[in-house]
Amino acid sequence: MKISYNWLQSFFEKKLPVPDKLADLLTFHSFEVEEIKKCDKDWILDIDILPNRSHDCLSHQGIAREISAILKYPFKLIDYKKKIKESKELASKVVNIKIEDKNLCPRYTSRVVVDVEIGPSPKWIQERLMTCGLKPINNVVDIANYVMLETGQPMHAFDADKIKGNKLIVRRAKKGEKMVSLDDEKYDLDENILVIADEKDPICIAGIKGGINPGIDGKTKRIILEAANFNPLIIRQSSKKIDLKTDASWRFENGLDSNLAQEAMNMCAYLIQEIANGMVLKGMIDLYQEKKQVKIVNLDTFKVRNLLGINIPDKEIIDILKRLDFKVKGIKDKLQVIIPTRRLDISIPEDLIEEIGRIYGFEKIPNQLPSAILIPSKKSEDLIYQNKVKDILINLGFSEAYNYSLVSNKESIELANPVSQEQKYLRSSLMPLLIKNIEDNKRYFENVRLFEIGKVFHLDKHQAQVVEKKKLASIISLDEKDKNSQEFYRLKGVVDSFLNKIGISDIWYDDAITENRKAEIKVGNELLGWVGEIKSKVVGFEIDFDKLVQLATEERIYATPSKYPAIVRDISMLVDYTTKVVEVLNLINKVGGILVRDVDLFDIYKGKNIPDSKKNLAFHIIFQSDDRTLVDKEVNELQDIIITALEKEGGWEVRKQNA
Amino acid sequence: MPNQIKQKAIEEITQANDLKKLEEIYRTYIGRKGKLTEVLRSLKDLSEKERKEKGKIANQIKQEISQMIKDKEQKILSKKDVNDNREWIDITAPGIKIPQGHLHPITLVQRQVEDIFQSMGFSVLDGPEVETEYYNFDTLNVPKDHPARDMWDTFWLKDLNLLLRTHTSPMQARYMEKNNPPLRIIIPGRCFRYEATDSTHDVQFNQFEGLMVGENISVSNLKAIIEEFFKQFFNSSDIKVRLRPSYFPFVEPGFEVDIKRKDGDWLEIMGAGMVHPNVFKAAGYVKEWQGFAFGMGMDRLAMIKYQIDDIRLFYKMI
Numbered sequence: 001m002k003i004s005y006n007w008l009q010s011f012f013e014k015k016l017p018v019p020d021k022l023a024d025l026l027t028f029h030s031f032e033v034e035e036i037k038k039c040d041k042d043w044i045l046d047i048d049i050l051p052n053r054s055h056d057c058l059s060h061q062g063i064a065r066e067i068s069a070i071l072k073y074p075f076k077l078i079d080y081k082k083k084i085k086e087s088k089e090l091a092s093k094v095v096n097i098k099i100e101d102k103n104l105c106p107r108y109t110s111r112v113v114v115d116v117e118i119g120p121s122p123k124w125i126q127e128r129l130m131t132c133g134l135k136p137i138n139n140v141v142d143i144a145n146y147v148m149l150e151t152g153q154p155m156h157a158f159d160a161d162k163i164k165g166n167k168l169i170v171r172r173a174k175k176g177e178k179m180v181s182l183d184d185e186k187y188d189l190d191e192n193i194l195v196i197a198d199e200k201d202p203i204c205i206a207g208i209k210g211g212i213n214p215g216i217d218g219k220t221k222r223i224i225l226e227a228a229n230f231n232p233l234i235i236r237q238s239s240k241k242i243d244l245k246t247d248a249s250w251r252f253e254n255g256l257d258s259n260l261a262q263e264a265m266n267m268c269a270y271l272i273q274e275i276a277n278g279m280v281l282k283g284m285i286d287l288y289q290e291k292k293q294v295k296i297v298n299l300d301t302f303k304v305r306n307l308l309g310i311n312i313p314d315k316e317i318i319d320i321l322k323r324l325d326f327k328v329k330g331i332k333d334k335l336q337v338i339i340p341t342r343r344l345d346i347s348i349p350e351d352l353i354e355e356i357g358r359i360y361g362f363e364k365i366p367n368q369l370p371s372a373i374l375i376p377s378k379k380s381e382d383l384i385y386q387n388k389v390k391d392i393l394i395n396l397g398f399s400e401a402y403n404y405s406l407v408s409n410k411e412s413i414e415l416a417n418p419v420s421q422e423q424k425y426l427r428s429s430l431m432p433l434l435i436k437n438i439e440d441n442k443r444y445f446e447n448v449r450l451f452e453i454g455k456v457f458h459l460d461k462h463q464a465q466v467v468e469k470k471k472l473a474s475i476i477s478l479d480e481k482d483k484n485s486q487e488f489y490r491l492k493g494v495v496d497s498f499l500n501k502i503g504i505s506d507i508w509y510d511d512a513i514t515e516n517r518k519a520e521i522k523v524g525n526e527l528l529g530w531v532g533e534i535k536s537k538v539v540g541f542e543i544d545f546d547k548l549v550q551l552a553t554e555e556r557i558y559a560t561p562s563k564y565p566a567i568v569r570d571i572s573m574l575v576d577y578t579t580k581v582v583e584v585l586n587l588i589n590k591v592g593g594i595l596v597r598d599v600d601l602f603d604i605y606k607g608k609n610i611p612d613s614k615k616n617l618a619f620h621i622i623f624q625s626d627d628r629t630l631v632d633k634e635v636n637e638l639q640d641i642i643i644t645a646l647e648k649e650g651g652w653e654v655r656k657q658n659a
Numbered sequence: 660m661p662n663q664i665k666q667k668a669i670e671e672i673t674q675a676n677d678l679k680k681l682e683e684i685y686r687t688y689i690g691r692k693g694k695l696t697e698v699l700r701s702l703k704d705l706s707e708k709e710r711k712e713k714g715k716i717a718n719q720i721k722q723e724i725s726q727m728i729k730d731k732e733q734k735i736l737s738k739k740d741v742n743d744n745r746e747w748i749d750i751t752a753p754g755i756k757i758p759q760g761h762l763h764p765i766t767l768v769q770r771q772v773e774d775i776f777q778s779m780g781f782s783v784l785d786g787p788e789v790e791t792e793y794y795n796f797d798t799l800n801v802p803k804d805h806p807a808r809d810m811w812d813t814f815w816l817k818d819l820n821l822l823l824r825t826h827t828s829p830m831q832a833r834y835m836e837k838n839n840p841p842l843r844i845i846i847p848g849r850c851f852r853y854e855a856t857d858s859t860h861d862v863q864f865n866q867f868e869g870l871m872v873g874e875n876i877s878v879s880n881l882k883a884i885i886e887e888f889f890k891q892f893f894n895s896s897d898i899k900v901r902l903r904p905s906y907f908p909f910v911e912p913g914f915e916v917d918i919k920r921k922d923g924d925w926l927e928i929m930g931a932g933m934v935h936p937n938v939f940k941a942a943g944y945v946k947e948w949q950g951f952a953f954g955m956g957m958d959r960l961a962m963i964k965y966q967i968d969d970i971r972l973f974y975k976m977i
Contacts, residue, residue, distance in 0.1 A: 028903055032915070050906035051807040233804050253806050307933060307949060309879025350936060354904070354912030357878065362902040362914065367883035372780065372873055373841050379773065379783040383847075387770065390762060397758030400766055404974055405788070405823075405849065405863060415823075416815040417853060419862055426789075426816075426823075440975075449760060455788050455849070466789045466821060 001058050004131045005043040007150075011064040012073050019043040022067070029358050030066040031057070042131050054254035055344045059152030069323040069359055080266040084273060084280050087114075091281040094160055095224050099287055100171040104194055105206070106292075107229040107258040108170060110285040111269045112160065113278035114222045116140060122275060134247075140216050140223060143271045145247075153227055153256065153264035154248035156196075156204060158214040160222035165199025168224070170206060177202055181209045193238040194230065207235045207252040208244060223278070227265040229258040257342040258292050292341045299349050301333040307350070308357050310365055320359045321352070382470065385502065385549045386453055389472060392498040398449040398474060403433035405455065412459035413466060426457040426466075430473035431534070431542055438477045438538060448477045453545060472529075472548065475540035488517070488532070491539045495521060495531055502552045511580065523551055566597060566624040567635050573646060574614050574653040577606070584617060584650065591645040595638060597624040616655065661713075664694050665720045672727050678735055685728055688721075695721045764961040765865050765973060769847050772867055772957065775891045779884065781843040781869065786830040788849055789821050798832035798941040799909040807908050812853040814862075823851035826954055827868035828909060831934075834870070835942035840950070841873040847957065858969040865957040872934065872950030878902070878912070881931060881951040889918050892960070897921040902931070910952060911935045926963065929955035 009016050016022055023033035023045055031053070035046040049057050056062045061077075068075035091112040099105045120126070121142035129136050132149050136142050144155035158168075173189035179202045180186050187205065189195065195202035203211040207230040216223065235252040239245055265284060272278045301314045318328050318335070327338035339346045346352060357365070390400060406415070406423035409432065418424040427433070430452045441448045451474035458467045474494070478487045492509070499507050509519040509531070518532030521543065528551070529543035575584070581601055588599050603618040610616055621642070623635050643654045668688050675681050688695050698717050702710045762770075773783050801808055811825040830846040847867040854860055871884070886900040898921075902914040910932025917925040931953035939948055958970050967973075 030904060032903065032905075051805065051810065052906040052908075054806065236804055236806070250806075306875055307877055309877030348911075348936060350911040350933070357912050358904040362878070362904065362912075365879050365882060365902070367886055367900075368877070368879040369883040369887065370871070370873070370876055370880035372843070372871075372876075375780060375841065375843065377777045377780050377782045377843070379777065380785050382785050383773070383783055390766060394760035394762055397760050399760040400763040402763050402765060402974055405851070413819070414817040416817040418814075419853060419855065423862060447758075449758065451760075457789065464819060466816070466819065468787050468789055 001047055001049050002132045003045045003047050003060060003063055004128055005045060006041070007060045007128055007131075008064055008067065011061070011075060012067075014071075014073050016067070017071075019045065025070050026063070026066065028361065028363060029070045030063075039131050040127070042127070044131055051254060052345045054251065055256055056152060056342050058251050058254070059148075060150050062152055065325065069320075069325075072323060075325075077263070078267075080263075080270040083270050084266060086282045087279050089114075089281050091283045092285055094222070094281065095163070095166050095168055095285070097168045097285055097287060098170070100169065102287075102289055104172070104231045104234045105170045105228060105287075106231070106290065107261050107286070107288040109227045109261045109265045109288070110168070111225045111265055111283075112222065112281040113225065113269060113272050113276075114281060116221055116223055116272060116276045116278040118216065118218050118220050118276065121146075125275075138216060138218075139276045140220070140272060143268060143275060144225075147264050147268040147271070148247065148251070151260060151264040151267065152251060153260045154207065154251055155264060155268050156210055156226040156228075156248075157216055158203065158210075158224040158226070159216055159220045160224045161220075162214040163198045163203065163224070164201075167199045168226075169197045169199075170228075171195065171197060173197075173202055179203070179205065180212045181205075182212050182215050183209075184212065187242050187244075190241070192241050194234045196226070205238060205242065205244075206230055208239055208242070208246055208249040223272070225265060225268055225272075227261040227268070229256055229261055255344050257344060258288065259341045261288075262286065294341055295339040295347060297337045297339060297346065297349060297352055298330075299335040299337050299352050301335060303349060304353050304356055307353050308360075308365060309368055310360070312356070312360060316360070317356055320356050323359065324355055326352075381549050381553050382546070385552060386470075386545070388502055389498060389545075389548075390451075390453065392501050393451050393474065393494075396449075396494050396497065398451045398494075401434060401437050401450045401452040403427075403430065403437070403452060403454070405457075407432060411457075413457050428456050428458055429542060430454055430456060430471050431475070431540060434473055434475045434540065435534060435538065438475055442477065447479055448475075450475050470545040471542055472545045473540065473542040475534065475538060478537045478539075488539050491541060492531055495541055495543075499523075499548075502548070504548070504551050508582070511582075526551065562597075562624050562626045564625055564627070564629045566622050567630055567632070569621050569623065569635065569639050570618065571621060571639070571643070571646075572603075572616060572618040572655045574610070574616055574655055575650075577613050577615050579615075579617075579652070581617065584619070584646070584652070587645055587650055588619070588621065588642055591642055591649075592621070592623075592638060595623050595625055595630065595635075596621060596642075598622040661695065661698055661717045661720050664688065664698070665724065668724045669727065672724075672731050675731060676735070678732065681728055681732055681735070685725070689725055689728075695724070763973070764965050764967065765957050768957045768961045768964065769865070769867070771892060772845070772847060772888075772960075775888055776845045776869065778891075779843075779887065781845045781871070784830060784834065784844055784846045786824075786827065786833060786846050786848055788824055788851075789816070790824040790829050791821060794829035794832055795822055795824055795826075798938065799828055800935050800937040800941070801908045807906075810907075814851050814853045824848075825852055826850050827866045828952070828954060830868060831870055831909070831938060831952060832942045835872070835939070835944065839944075840948050842950075843871045845869045856971060858971070861958075861970050861974070863974075864970070866954050867957060869953045869955075870934070870950065871952075872939075872948050874949065876950045878933060878951070881933070881953070884951075885916060885918075885931070885953070893920060893964070895921060901925070905930060905932075907932055909935050909938050916953070928959065929953055 005019050019036050023036050027033050032048045033045050034048050037044045065075055094112045097108055099108055118138050121136055121139040125142050125146050126136040134145050140157050144157050148154050172191045173193045173195045175190045177189040194206040196204040196206055203214045230252050232253050232255040235249055239249045269280045273280050301317050304317055314333055321328050321337055325340055329336040337352055405427055407425050407427045408422045411425035411428045413426040415424055434450055437450055438448050453472045455468055456471050460467050476487055476491055504523055506523060508522050510522050511519050518530055520530050521528045528547055531541035534540050585599055600620045602620055605616040623630055646652050646654055671684050687693055702714050813825050814823040827846045827848050834844055845867050849863055850866045851863050882900055889898045890896055899919040901917050905913045905915040907913045907930055913932035915927055916929045916931050918928050919925045934950045934952050
């Protein structure tokens with residue numbers, strides 16, 4: 001809110017510190033002053049009032065009270081009621097006010113001023129309004145705004161002669177009712193909106209905007225003033241419904257002290273009496289059924305010291321509370337603090353401790369490392385493995401990407417309120433944006449290797465729930481000259497290598513998925529992800545990270561290596577180009593039985609001396625037993641059985657065999 | 660005199676690296692006009708006794724030097740032979756680069772954050788990005804239908820009563836529901852805000868939440884922990900921390916935290932405060948506890964640390 005320095009000064013006899021100094025004091029004890037601007041002979045302080053203090057500090061009075069507490073300057077309000085010269089005629093004869101639902105309007109005060117001379121407001125009012133960003137209109141409207149800026153209580157003025165039936169009714173609007181505002185906007189109303197109506201129509205959207213019909217103009221003579229207290233929820237609801245926020249709605253939405261109304265009403269009537277030569281009629285109409293009472297909060301001064309971590313004596317605590325206009329009773333360290341109704345934000349001891357701390361000065365609180373029980377710190381497995389995997393991948397030449405979780409292509413989960421069409425859905429895979437990264441990077445680099453670890457989202461339709469999963473995806477784009485297949489195997493090698501490094505070893509690739517040039521990565525029966533060609537010259541993989549962590553952290557049993565020597569035999573065979581390595585492996589393992597400890601593919605050859613439709617595969621077969629030393633004869637026999645099976649069952653041509 | 664010549668010759672032979680140089684040395688000392696040859700020649704003017712003595716020494720030296728030259732010659736030749744058989748390499752040429760990837764700056768920051776807080780006994784946790792209104796707001800004492808809720812511009816999911824978490828704070832209640840104090844945790848993670856993007860705002864950002872709860876945890880402890888963190892983070896003992904009053908519904912008192920590095924300006928760096936009793940209540944605590952909580956943007960830390968001036972660069976992979 002824009003606050004005038006000179007206006008603040010008007011509350012005090014003592015001179016205020018210079019604007020910069022004052023701004024600092026406010027920033028460190030109350031609210032952040034975002035900007036100080038010179039404006040003619042005045043300065044504007046732009047103060048960021050947060051929602052917890054909007055009810056009492058969106059006003060010069062509120063800020064002045066803060067300054068009074070910080071600087072120990074005496075602060076006294078003017079009693080305007082005494083200064084009003086009331087006529088004998090009763091205000092209640094001019095207007096009859098009714099509240100239909102007192103929950104929506106806990107208080108409604110009104111005064112009637114007659115013989116008003118409408119004209120421009122005096123220069124000092126105009127200047128202050130403009131300093132605070134408001135446009136002067138005429139004396140009555142300007143005074144109403146002026147009172148709001150000073151007290152925080154929004155005011156409204158009606159032309160009494162334009163109100164039908166001399167009635168003001170606070171009620172919910174009816175569906176189909178319409179109203180044109182002072183600034184000529186048309187509003188369609190319904191029962192979610194609170195209005196002030198005369199006998200026939202709504203004439204004001206309560207707490208938000210006045211209607212044009214009973215507006216003050218050059219001919220206005222008799223005015224009805226309103227200072228009301230509306231339920232913050234209904235104002236918030238109305239304001240959202242008609243999509244309009246005003247200085248008044250902002251204040252009502254945050255809640256206001258209902259005891260503020262008469263103060264503001266008297267100030268407003270007095271100023272109209274003095275400035276517009278009006279005659280204030282007798283009595284203030286005041287519909288106020290449940291008078292708001294002061295609150296009492298019990299405060300243990302030990303708790304103040306313990307929570308703030310300072311050695312502040314009781315005397316100083318009490319002094320600060322009094323400077324804030326709280327009354328303090330009680331003995332020794334058990335205080336009873338009486339909170340004025342204007343401080344809606346204070347209801348528990350912690351609220352008071354904040355008040356004490358900030359006025360005392362948070363900067364005076366010393367640093368003290370906590371003395372705490374020694375608890376070993378833990379890290380979720382998930383994050384541990386995330387770091388491990390990232391390290392492995394960067395060492396394999398991959399760079400880390402962070403992409404948006406929001407994407408433009410249709411996915412199962414849509415945002416209700418996207419900021420743009422580009423970011424409308426929650427991603428279900430990391431791959432699309434990695435592909436885009438590759439395309440963007442292609443302009444600069446030939447060879448790009450990227451990975452990302454992040455959350456993806458799916459809809460569980462049966463339970464209408466979101467399934468959130470962490471994934472790891474990686475992508476390689478190739479030089480034009482590279483062969484796709486080469487890079488495919490390299491990427492598979494990357495998958496093998498990093499899975500091995502985190503302790504997952506029995507990986508196999510299942511080609512069961514229908515898509516061409518793609519394989520599922522499996523560990524036992526568990527599906528871990530997929531690896532494959534994404535498009536020409538681009539290969540990648542995506543892995544379920546949660547599953548990865550689960551597999552990596554499973555308890556593993558240590559298997560003693562065999563004490564007996566292993567014997568290695570190489571075998572090489574000519575197979576059809578489309579024969580899968582896994583078929584050969586399976587057959588060797590099947591016929592070899594328990595003595596075949598491991599089979600490693602060490603070469604795939606295609607080219608010279610090999611027909612185009614064929615390829616050559618070469619394996620090491622490792623034979624070993626846990627309970628004896630194998631002899632050559634035994635191994636040779638087993639080798640022969642394997643060769644026979646490969647030739648007969650597999651139909652492959654075994655090429656050579658070396659001992 | 661011959662001994663001086665010998666010393667000098669040995670020195671030169673040792674330093675010689677090629678055959679050409681050796682030949683030069685031979686000529687200088689042993690050749691027809693060489694220094695030793697001249698010494699030998701000059702002997703003829705001496706008496707026979709002297710001639711015999713000195714001649715003997717000079718001849719010995721001559722032999723020694725020519726032997727040394729021969730040896731060195733062999734050495735150079737043998738070296739050259741081996742080299743000739745191998746591919747020639749220029750050891751001054753630059754090495755072949757092994758492809759090396761790099762981590763994202765936010766990951767670098769996150770790791771440092773995790774390490775520093777772990778060293779101070781904080782456990783590190785992860786939490787969901789899609790949240791319920793209950794954990795994102797209700798358990799955090801953010802009143803329904805109150806302007807305070809407008810402090811967090813929220814993305815809602817269509818047809819689902821769910822939202823994208825606007826901060827890492829929902830994990831406070833999620834964790835405290837299952838764990839009793841004393842506790843010390845941090846939660847790094849991605850958060851979302853429904854807002855227009857510019858150089859310092861984006862629809863997503865990375866935050867980490869800190870929470871410490873015990874019997875007597877105070878504002879003074881919060882200040883000390885934050886200062887210790889920044890000292891380690893910026894690897895400097897010259898870090899100042901100050902608190903300003905602020906408002907977040909889940910803390911009371913609430914603060915903005917500013918830091919100042921050596922010769923730098925004050926920077927607004929995070930929000931913090933003492934956990935509001937209603938947050939403890941929502942988590943099911945009956946006993947009275949005290950604790951602090953804070954939330955810091957890792958994007959902002961990375962921007963400061965690596966002098967990046969546009970937050971949107973974090974999501975561009977170039």
